[in-house]
Amino acid sequence: MCSTLRSRGVRWRLLAAILLAFVVPLAEAAKVDLDPSNWGHEAGQDCISCHTKSSAGLARQWQDSAHAAAGVNCMDCHQADVSEPDAMEHEGQIIATVVSPKDCGRCHTTELEQQQGSVHAEAYAIIADRVPALADNVTGPEMRAAGCDQCHGSVIKVKGDGTLDPDTWPNSGIGRINPDGSKGSCSSCHGRHRFSKAQAREPAACDRCHSGPDSPDKEIFEASKHGMLYTSHRSEMNLDASEWIAGRDYTAAPTCVTCHMGAAGKLPTTHDVGLRNAWSLNTPVSERQYLVVLDDGSELEQPASAKAPKRNSEIEKADGTIAKVKTVATPKRRRQAMSLVCLECHSKTFTAGFMKQFDNVVELYNTKFGTPARAIMGDLYERELLTPTPFDEPIEFTYWELWHDEGARARHGAAMASPNHAWWEGMYLVGRNFYSRFLPQVRDVAGADAQDIIDRHVMAKERHQWLQNPNWPNPILGFGSNTEDADG
Ligand code: HEC
Ligand code: HEC
Ligand code: HEC
Ligand code: HEC
Ligand code: HEC
Ligand code: HEC
Ligand code: HEC
Ligand code: HEC
Incomplete structure (x- = not known):
């Protein structure tokens, strides 16, 4: 009896080791280009002086941020090149209002790579087929801007003078198509201008989109035992910690982030939210899914009923471009990754x-x-x-x-x-x-x-x-x- 238990433990540890060897490269350890010569733009002080008066609340949010503490100023994010479609002249500088994931990725390379590869980045693309039927016909096209696009993202259009078309912006939808071609918006989850990770660890970071009839994860979490414990023990969740590893930095309860993005034991944190999901749950019939990682950094989901694509084989993507298969995560592997999170607190x-x-x-x-x-x-x-x-x-x-x-x-x-x-x-x-x-x-x-x-x-x-x-x-x-x- 005892020996079976022990051998099972060993087998599990072996499995976990193999799995980590596989998952870690998918969610590589932070590659941060936080080289201080990258920031501290000399025009930043002018922006701050004037905006402290013209938009005091906004400037104050920035002042209270980790960015201000590190000396990252307005221009470090808002600077633009004249060649960019949304570049405009503003008080003697060339700036853009939109700060895209690509702009953030100038410093935060790992988060950018993971976020661009994730299903979140594809959220605009997936609505294309249903918009005409649901939004345009059943209601009216106005509802795209105020409804679908607020969650899924808009295609941001720039007017001739570099200002943004109000039919398409403001918008911080999760799969927004930016003027520079990058997808999504980092301020979907990181409210500006604080850009705090503690705030993003809260379930509230996800609730705006993951609530309601089709993705009632807010309601589900609140009604679960995990939600019960999170509410009661929020003060023990250590949300402000620099690193936030389940089982080490907190144990009271998991949040959405714990299970879908967070670090647990040796499993690293990731901005690729779909990585640990084995099923497609929002389809007429659910299928277990392969996650196909391509050499250009993008990812595809493929039903497990089809044959798994081979490593190094070429795949034609929806946009017609060709990319090579780097790795394929089977539904089993994805499930094991999710289970590693549970194992920090459960048997x-x-x-x-x-x-x-x-x-x-x-x-x-x-x-x-x-x-x-x-x-x-x-x-x-x-x-x-x-x-x-x-x-x-x-x-x-x-x-x-x-x-x-x-x-x-x-x-x-x-x-x-x-x-x-x-x-x-x-x-x-x-x-x-x-x-x-x-x-x-x-x-x-x-x-x-x-x-x-x-x-x-x-x-x-x-x-x-x-x-x-x-x-x-x-x-x-x-x-x-x-x-x-x-x-x-
Ligand atoms: C002399 C004052 C002044 C200076 C200097 C200044 N701004 Fe502004 N800025 C304004 C005002 C006023 C507005 C318009 C506010 C409004 O629309 O409510 C504005 C608007 C903006 C907008 C929003 C534009 C839009 O499309 O909504 C951004 C972004 C911005 N400023 C960034 C900056 C940056 C970055 C700098 C530093 C290069 C800077 N500002 C310097 C006064 C200033
Ligand atoms: C860490 C990067 C970052 C820094 C630093 C930053 N911003 Fe922004 N700012 C953003 C992002 C992201 C948005 C959202 C625009 C979009 O939709 O992409 C934004 C939007 C804005 C807007 C228009 C949106 C609104 O809410 O009215 C203004 C004005 C603005 N910033 C001014 C400033 C000023 C002034 C500073 C310095 C005090 C500053 N920003 C510092 C990233 C930054
Ligand atoms: C409150 C935010 C929100 C709004 C508004 C919204 N969606 Fe979604 N939508 C989501 C989320 C979140 C998912 C992901 C569900 C999942 O995978 O669990 C999703 C999934 C989808 C999917 C994929 C499968 C499915 O569940 O149907 C399609 C297609 C889609 N939405 C189309 C639309 C269209 C078209 C509109 C507007 C008519 C719209 N959505 C409005 C949040 C929203
Ligand atoms: C789906 C929500 C979501 C989106 C979208 C998102 N983040 Fe995050 N981000 C988080 C959460 C949650 C954390 C905290 C993760 C943790 O502690 O495990 C975080 C943490 C971070 C950190 C701190 C990393 C560290 O180790 O200290 C940085 C930097 C960051 N995000 C940058 C970005 C950038 C850049 C983008 C856009 C490319 C982005 N985030 C988009 C939710 C998000
Ligand atoms: C010019 C470089 C630079 C750019 C551009 C930049 N950041 Fe940062 N970011 C930093 C630095 C430096 C820190 C502080 C790191 C630290 O404290 O260890 C930081 C910290 C963060 C954190 C962690 C904050 C916390 O609570 O500890 C988040 C989240 C974040 N950035 C998100 C973003 C997002 C989103 C954008 C784009 C809108 C962005 N950053 C653009 C340099 C940058
Ligand atoms: C601005 C809206 C928005 C926010 C904020 C948001 N999501 Fe999503 N999320 C979506 C949409 C839309 C989809 C569907 C995307 C698709 O299928 O391409 C989605 C899909 C997902 C999926 C399904 C992945 C899969 O395998 O199909 C997970 C898991 C998820 N989100 C987790 C989170 C978590 C955790 C947070 C908060 C930290 C969060 N999301 C914040 C809009 C959002
Ligand atoms: C205790 C861990 C845990 C917590 C907490 C949690 N989830 Fe999940 N979530 C899961 C598991 C497990 C699945 C099913 C994954 C699969 O497909 O195998 C799932 C599925 C999902 C899906 C559907 C993905 C798909 O496969 O189509 C979305 C969207 C999602 N969760 C979002 C959230 C959000 C938002 C929150 C917080 C409000 C949250 N989750 C809290 C574990 C968790
Ligand atoms: C950070 C710790 C933590 C993580 C990670 C975690 N849980 Fe929990 N979970 C708890 C705690 C604490 C309870 C409450 C135990 C109790 O009172 O029954 C609980 C309760 C549950 C319950 C209800 C048990 C019952 O009998 O009522 C289920 C089901 C559950 N967890 C599933 C999961 C799954 C599946 C995962 C991984 C996807 C997971 N949990 C991840 C801490 C965690």
Whole structure:
């Protein structure tokens, strides 16, 4: 008994060592170009003197920052070259209002590389296909600027005189396209002009975007035991620490940052938020995902059902450019990285058990609801029982909410330990809406074809047997998983 335990411990340590050897290069130890000759621009003092009067609050925020303490001034960030599209003359200097990730990256090279490679940087690109349908048609294009783009990011447009087009800025969306071509905005999470890391470690840094129907992580975290402990023990979280390693610098509770970005044990901190996620949870059907790291620093997610691309093979990216594969992180590896965080505060058995319960929920959602609903919608379009225009028929809203709202809530709730979101606000609504709205609407829309469609995609599936069998669920087990009885 004892020896098995010990050998398991050794095996786990070995696994952790292999894993770290793999993950560490992905999240390289800080490469900071903090060479003081890079800052202290001589014109900075003029900016400060005048802005202390013209915008006192803003100047004061900067004065209270780590930047001011280190002597990094306004011009060190706002300086621009005349060749830049948004460069403008201001009080005798060439400046730009936008300070892009590339500008910050002049000093913070590691954070820039990780942030540019992350899914956050792609947040504008992913909305392209849905904007016309949801924003432009269902509401109006004005909603892009005030809605989608505030979270996902806008394409910043510059007017002839170097000033910014108010239809596209102010904006600090996470995947904003900047005039210099770089993606995202570091002030999405680091409020200006303090640019504090303590502030960014708070769940509040993420809440502006990760709340509401489809990504209710704020609500989920608050309702979880972790949220309970964070609220009660916030003063013990050591948020101001220079380094912030879970298990060493704090133990009271994890925050969003702990699990998705933070250092834990030997696992390094990263600005690549998707690195540790094994699944795609916000899709009609979830798939485990490879993370493909390319030699130009960018990354792609690919479903694990496809073949893993080989190292050094060439891949054509969405923008048509070609890049070589540097490394591929399998979903298993990504899961192991996430689990290393848990292991600072929980046992291996506890962590593995929790992950099993979470994966089971995702599989249940997929097989029982996600896959059949997607197949039915495909069938309805193919038989021309629906117009090709999205969101002009009631069932299209029902289907959208099924996977995007309650379906995502259930999966996020199970991932982050809020039973309320996993069940009442999640899978309960998925079940209710599937049986009491979606299927009746299929019958309305499909008329004579309905029975065939429902038989094929629903009735034939074991998980839906209870609809035809009054003795389901199995009275002894209480679960509908006992196939022998069900068929009998
Ligand atoms: C003599 C006063 C003065 C000086 C010197 C000065 N500014 Fe300004 N600045 C202003 C005023 C006034 C505005 C307009 C404020 C407003 O729009 O509310 C402004 C606007 C700005 C803006 C915003 C422009 C926009 O598009 O919204 C930035 C950025 C800026 N200044 C940065 C700087 C930097 C960097 C320096 C140092 C090179 C500097 N300022 C020097 C007075 C000054
Ligand atoms: C660490 C880099 C950094 C420093 C230092 C800095 N800024 Fe900024 N500033 C930014 C960023 C980032 C933005 C947001 C612009 C954008 O959307 O990219 C910004 C925006 C602004 C704006 C327009 C936005 C608003 O809120 O009105 C003004 C004005 C401005 N800065 C002035 C200053 C002045 C004056 C100083 C010096 C006291 C200064 N900045 C120092 C990074 C910096
Ligand atoms: C409150 C911030 C916020 C607003 C407003 C918002 N999104 Fe999102 N969106 C998110 C977040 C956060 C995710 C990531 C969800 C995840 O991966 O868990 C996301 C994901 C997505 C996705 C990927 C998969 C999915 O969940 O559907 C698409 C597409 C998308 N959004 C489109 C849009 C469009 C189009 C609009 C406006 C009509 C919009 N979003 C408005 C925050 C927002
Ligand atoms: C998704 C939110 C988010 C975005 C976007 C973001 N950061 Fe951070 N940043 C954080 C968090 C959280 C920390 C603290 C991490 C920790 O302590 O483990 C941090 C820490 C830092 C630090 C301190 C590093 C150290 O070791 O002391 C720097 C510098 C930094 N970020 C720069 C940037 C730059 C530059 C960008 C844009 C390229 C950026 N950040 C974008 C959340 C973010
Ligand atoms: C000219 C160099 C330079 C530029 C440009 C620059 N920084 Fe910094 N940054 C520094 C220095 C120096 C420090 C202080 C490092 C220290 O205290 O060890 C720092 C510290 C930080 C920290 C840690 C603050 C804390 O709470 O300890 C964050 C976060 C940060 N920078 C974000 C940014 C962001 C975001 C931008 C762009 C908007 C930016 N920086 C632009 C040089 C720069
Ligand atoms: C300004 C809005 C915004 C902020 C702030 C923000 N996010 Fe996001 N986040 C998004 C959007 C939009 C997506 C979807 C991006 C995509 O799929 O390309 C996303 C995706 C993610 C994902 C999913 C990655 C995956 O594997 O698909 C994680 C995890 C995440 N964010 C964590 C965080 C954390 C942690 C913070 C705070 C430290 C944070 N985000 C702050 C908007 C934001
Ligand atoms: C205790 C650790 C933990 C905390 C705290 C936590 N998360 Fe998560 N989160 C996870 C795990 C585990 C997953 C599922 C990852 C996977 O796909 O395997 C996840 C999934 C997500 C996803 C969906 C990514 C996907 O796979 O599509 C987003 C977005 C996200 N979290 C954001 C947040 C935000 C924002 C917070 C804080 C409000 C937060 N998380 C707090 C562990 C955590
Ligand atoms: C910084 C420490 C820390 C980290 C990291 C952490 N947790 Fe926790 N977690 C706690 C504490 C403390 C509790 C409360 C223990 C209790 O009272 O049951 C807890 C409780 C839980 C609970 C509820 C347990 C119950 O029985 O009610 C779950 C589930 C959980 N954690 C899962 C995870 C997972 C999964 C991860 C990694 C993705 C993780 N935790 C990371 C500290 C942490």
